[in-house]
Amino acid sequence: MIDYFALLDIERRPAIDEESLKHAYFGKTGSLRVDQAEGDAFSSLNMAFRIIANPATRIQHLLKLEFGDAGGGEIGADLGELFGSVVEALQKADHEFGSLSTESSALLRALAFQKIDGARERLNQIENELSQRECSLLSQLVRLDTLWPEKPAQCRDLLAQIALRLTFVQKWLSEVRERKIRLEELA
Amino acid sequence: MNDIVGIDLGTTNSLIGVMDSGFPILIADRDGSRLTPSVVYLPETGDPVVGAPADRMRALFPERTIYSVKRLIGRRAGESDKEDFPFTVKSQGGRTLLEIGEQLLKPEEISSLVVKKLKADAELSLGNPVDRAVITVPAYFNDLQRQATKRAGELAGFAVERMINEPTAAALAYGLDRLDDRSRIAVYDLGGGTFDISILELNEGVFRVLSTNGNTRLGGDDIDRELVRLLKERITARHPDLRQELDNKLFLARIREIAHAAKLRLSTEEMVQVEIPFLSGNRSFSYNLTRQELEAVARPIVRRTRSHCLRSLDDAKLNPVKLDEVILVGGVTRMPIVRQFVAEVFQRLPNNTQNPDEAVAIGATIQAGILSGQVQNVVLLDVTPLSLGIETFGGLMNVLIPRNSTIPCKAGEMFTNAVTNQTAMQIVVLQGERELAKDNWELGRFDLQFERVSKGLARIGVQFEIDADGILHVLARDTRTGRERVIELSSAVDVSDEAVEKMIAESLDNAFDDMAERLLTEAVLKSNELLPAVRSALTLVGDQIEPDDQRKIHALVHEVEAALKTRDPHRLKKANAELDEGTQHLATLLIDRAMEEAAKRKK
Numbered sequence: 181m182i183d184y185f186a187l188l189d190i191e192r193r194p195a196i197d198e199e200s201l202k203h204a205y206f207g208k209t210g211s212l213r214v215d216q217a218e219g220d221a222f223s224s225l226n227m228a229f230r231i232i233a234n235p236a237t238r239i240q241h242l243l244k245l246e247f248g249d250a251g252g253g254e255i256g257a258d259l260g261e262l263f264g265s266v267v268e269a270l271q272k273a274d275h276e277f278g279s280l281s282t283e284s285s286a287l288l289r290a291l292a293f294q295k296i297d298g299a300r301e302r303l304n305q306i307e308n309e310l311s312q313r314e315c316s317l318l319s320q321l322v323r324l325d326t327l328w329p330e331k332p333a334q335c336r337d338l339l340a341q342i343a344l345r346l347t348f349v350q351k352w353l354s355e356v357r358e359r360k361i362r363l364e365e366l367a
Numbered sequence: 368m369n370d371i372v373g374i375d376l377g378t379t380n381s382l383i384g385v386m387d388s389g390f391p392i393l394i395a396d397r398d399g400s401r402l403t404p405s406v407v408y409l410p411e412t413g414d415p416v417v418g419a420p421a422d423r424m425r426a427l428f429p430e431r432t433i434y435s436v437k438r439l440i441g442r443r444a445g446e447s448d449k450e451d452f453p454f455t456v457k458s459q460g461g462r463t464l465l466e467i468g469e470q471l472l473k474p475e476e477i478s479s480l481v482v483k484k485l486k487a488d489a490e491l492s493l494g495n496p497v498d499r500a501v502i503t504v505p506a507y508f509n510d511l512q513r514q515a516t517k518r519a520g521e522l523a524g525f526a527v528e529r530m531i532n533e534p535t536a537a538a539l540a541y542g543l544d545r546l547d548d549r550s551r552i553a554v555y556d557l558g559g560g561t562f563d564i565s566i567l568e569l570n571e572g573v574f575r576v577l578s579t580n581g582n583t584r585l586g587g588d589d590i591d592r593e594l595v596r597l598l599k600e601r602i603t604a605r606h607p608d609l610r611q612e613l614d615n616k617l618f619l620a621r622i623r624e625i626a627h628a629a630k631l632r633l634s635t636e637e638m639v640q641v642e643i644p645f646l647s648g649n650r651s652f653s654y655n656l657t658r659q660e661l662e663a664v665a666r667p668i669v670r671r672t673r674s675h676c677l678r679s680l681d682d683a684k685l686n687p688v689k690l691d692e693v694i695l696v697g698g699v700t701r702m703p704i705v706r707q708f709v710a711e712v713f714q715r716l717p718n719n720t721q722n723p724d725e726a727v728a729i730g731a732t733i734q735a736g737i738l739s740g741q742v743q744n745v746v747l748l749d750v751t752p753l754s755l756g757i758e759t760f761g762g763l764m765n766v767l768i769p770r771n772s773t774i775p776c777k778a779g780e781m782f783t784n785a786v787t788n789q790t791a792m793q794i795v796v797l798q799g800e801r802e803l804a805k806d807n808w809e810l811g812r813f814d815l816q817f818e819r820v821s822k823g824l825a826r827i828g829v830q831f832e833i834d835a836d837g838i839l840h841v842l843a844r845d846t847r848t849g850r851e852r853v854i855e856l857s858s859a860v861d862v863s864d865e866a867v868e869k870m871i872a873e874s875l876d877n878a879f880d881d882m883a884e885r886l887l888t889e890a891v892l893k894s895n896e897l898l899p900a901v902r903s904a905l906t907l908v909g910d911q912i913e914p915d916d917q918r919k920i921h922a923l924v925h926e927v928e929a930a931l932k933t934r935d936p937h938r939l940k941k942a943n944a945e946l947d948e949g950t951q952h953l954a955t956l957l958i959d960r961a962m963e964e965a966a967k968r969k970k
Contacts, residue, residue, distance in 0.1 A: 202570070206570065206571075206573045206746065209573075209746055209748065210572075210573070210744075210746045219775075220777075222775050222835075223775045223776050223777045223832065224777075226748075226772070226773040226774070226775065226776050227776060227777065229773065230772060230773065230776075285893075285896070285897055285900070285947045285950075286947070286950075286951055286954035287897065287900045287901060287904055287947070287950045287951075287953060287954045287957075288896060288897070288900050289954070290904070290953070290954035290955070290957035290958050290961075291900055291903055291904065291957060293957065293958050293961040294961040294964065294965070297961065297965055354681070357681045358678075358681075361674050361677045361678060361681075362674075364673070364674065364677065365673070365674050
């Protein structure tokens, strides 16, 4: 297994400052010769940057390197509940406006405008909630990062759980945002 | 010194450039022009004519003068059916081909003639042969379109050293003399046939693309087409007897030329006089076309770029205020309505310091300079615009390389035999963002060969690599035997001609049998949607319109109802369209009303 932290010459930590990560990555890619620019070396660096830049995949990679597996964990009751409302809002948006498209007549779209507006508001609320979750997960990550150098084993399960929860929150956020754009197209 | 040239192979115009003492310069042809119209005229006898002289043939020999071929390149049959070209576009063996007289040509063969002309111009100007090139492609081009473009370059005698995305090239042109800067920019590139939006981070010589989005079938050509429709309406309003004649190809080609010229002038003028002399016999047509009329037809087309901009911002995890500049590229961005629109979406005035026709070619030339070592301290990190994946059980798409991954990049997947002695497994490779496999582009399929072993023991690792040109390579490695093999994707365009012809014949037979039936069904559905909508709208906001207007709408409703009874699909379709058109202002009133109510609720 490739150690992407080592590849980029950065310390193995749960939290990584974005600027210093970019600095390391740009330094490495900049020193590749032009004839290497298409090869494996470049691909690996790009992959390393992608894995390390995203907190969820970074934690999973870190745990695999340190403990041999990324750990499991549960998403938790609170997120489970939020998931319910995400699915409901997405399905409602799809169900109500699935038959409408930018090709539909202006009058039909205008009649649906009020409903579309309501659905957009609901999606906005959910987006806000999800963004808040994302923020709080990231600040938990920063707290664990200070504990990490001393007691990595203690951090293990908590980190695995954060990674899992982040993965879900990110996935839902992108679904909610895509729906918002589709509704925007109709209005 | 063996120079590398930079080529912008555009839908409307193409350009070529070369590095000269560290500066990118564009090369003019013998007529002194740096823009070569991407037009090829194939006379019945003699050599093909390329560029400006070919462009002048468009209205004379519309069936033998090929333009906007970029809209056809790398497309499968069936993907290009909606274009209304005056020359014959055919599909054969799943490929899109052009039929000019007796000849059948691939779109990339036409493009290669344009590239050849540019090559000759460059060689004449430089005094030595050039055989290495960087060629630009729309960022949102898929694998097939990129491969076909590369072939066009190779057919013209070039080794294609790199394909570079057009908005990325424009960003290079913008950023080359700002290498110390750290900024985030968006490049809004609306060309003749394609639209791209890319968001980049410029960081001390590193040009990193954060996200890209677009539509390879959206551009100035669409505005021209709508403008032609408008002019045809105006002509038939004045000369109803010319309705039939207007569909004549020569006629249409003339109107298209005039419409295009009028569109260009309306970027700086408020009104132009459209003159069509000798329309029919001695009759001429003259019309004062206003910018407002042009904008009314252009607005829906320009608006379609909005969702791409929003997706691109989302993917870059940015909102518009975090951007430092929005750069405009592509001829269409000269239109004031496009500038206003961009300003609205990105909440800032766009930067128009770049020449919208030349920035991409200059960027391609800079990329050529990077490859040849003449430009140093510049690193380009571009992305793949579309997610790459394979079809999994249940017809779903399993993403292996997500969109906006920096290229080159790789992803591996391990496959095993599901049953004992299974000898092969078919892998379908897809590109796109939809969940269902069938909604994405199929890049091709291949068979993995297994040894005869017990279930679950075969182990074949497949590596998918997207190279720096954005082109896919697949490598399979049997981990038991250690054997490696490069996999050629048998793309869907390579299926046997007979199979495709049979398929097309069958669908055509069906189509002719039930074409009228289908038209009618579609029109009836539309009426059934529209009539109740009009009734509700009249109840809600009917009191806000003039009685005259009310009467007009009722008359349109009656016509739809009458047409429904006759079951004449053409009459019904027309009646629907007129009712749709005639109730536009009702739609506006409804939205105003809904917004007022929303404002009240929020208080």
